[in-house]
Amino acid sequence: MSAATLRALAPLARRQFGVFTTSQAATVGVQAWTLTKMVRRGDAVRLFHGVYALTVYPDRWELRWLAALLAVGDRAAISHRAAGHLHGLQHTRTRERPELELTVPRSVADPIVDGLRVHTQVGITPDDVVEVGVWRVTSVAWTLATLAHSLGFTRTERALGAAVANDRTTVDDLARATVRRRWCPGAPVMRAALRRLTPGTRMTRSEAERLFLRLCVGAGLPAPEVNLRVGDDAGRTRYLDAAWPAFRVCVEIDVHPDHSGSIGRSHDGRRQNDLVSRWTVLRFDEFDLVYDPTYVVDRLRATLRRAGAAV
Secondary structure, eight states: OOHHHHHHHHHHHHHTTTEEEHHHHHHTTOOHHHHHHHHHHTSEEEEETTEEEETTSOOOHHHHHHHHHHHHOTTOEEOHHHHHHHHTOTTOOOSSOOOOEEEEETTSSOOOOTTOEEEEETTOOGGGEEEETTEEEEOHHHHHHHHHHHHHHHHHHHHHHHHHHTTSSOHHHHHHHHHHTTTSTTHHHHHHHHHHHOGGGOOOHHHHHHHHHHHHHHTTOOOOEEEEEEEOTTSOEEEEEEEEGGGTEEEEEEOTTTTTSHHHHHHHHHHHHHHTTTSEEEEEEHHHHHHOHHHHHHHHHHHHHHTTOOO
C-alpha cells in the first residue's frame, strides 16, 4: 500500500475500527481498483460486498459489527440485544456479548446479506434510530419495546424504570414505541410495565369516560349512551360505560387500579361473558385513550359499521 493511499484512508479507518466502504474510500480519492490491489497484497480484506478493512487493525467484534452495519445499508440499525449492549441498558444484558441483529424498515428492498441476521419491521422510522458513536442503533424506547417479550414482565419493568430514572428515555417515548409495535408479542408486557411505572398519571373513571366521549365526537361517531342500565344473561343488572343500544354495541373502559387486581380482572371477565351473547363488547383502557386514540376510533367505527351504523 502506497504512503499516499495510507494517508488518505487513515482518518477514516481510525474513526471506524479500520473498516470502510468503497464509496467512503472514493470520497478520499481511493478508487475501487486500488482496493482490489490492496486485497491482493494483503493490505486489506474484503468483508462484505463493498466493505473492506485494513489488515493492520485487529479483528475485533467492533470491526465486524460495523462492517455488517455498513454492508446492510444506511437504513439499517443495530437492534434487539445487540442494541441493548451498545446502550448499556440495565436488566437486558447477557453474560456473553449478544449476537448481532440488525433491523431495517419493511420498505427497504432485499436486506439479505449472507451470514447476517436482519429483521424487517413495520412502523420503525428515522426517529427510532439514534447514533451511539459510529453506530446506528435503535433508540432506547424501541429497543426495550423489541426486547419486552423475551425479557418478561419483571425484567422489562426494571429496565424501563432504570432507563427513565437515568434520563435515557421518557415514558411518552416508551408509550409511542409500544403503540407502533402494538401487534408484536411484547406489546402487552410493555403496556403492563408502563402502567406500573406511572402510577401518578392514571386516570379516574370519569376522566377516562370524558376523554372517550371527546374521541367519539371528534371522529364524527354517534354519541353513545353512558352508564346504560341493562340486564345480563344471569338476570343481573349491569351498567355499561358507553353503549349504542340500537346496534347492540358497548364499550367498557378499564381504569387502573380499579381493574388491575386479580379480583377485578375476574369480575371484568365474568361481566363480559354475561353480556357477550346480547352485545358486542369492546374494551379499552387509559393507555389506548391517551397514546393510541386512532386505534380506539378505528376499532369502534369498524364495529359499529358491521352492526349496521352509517359511520
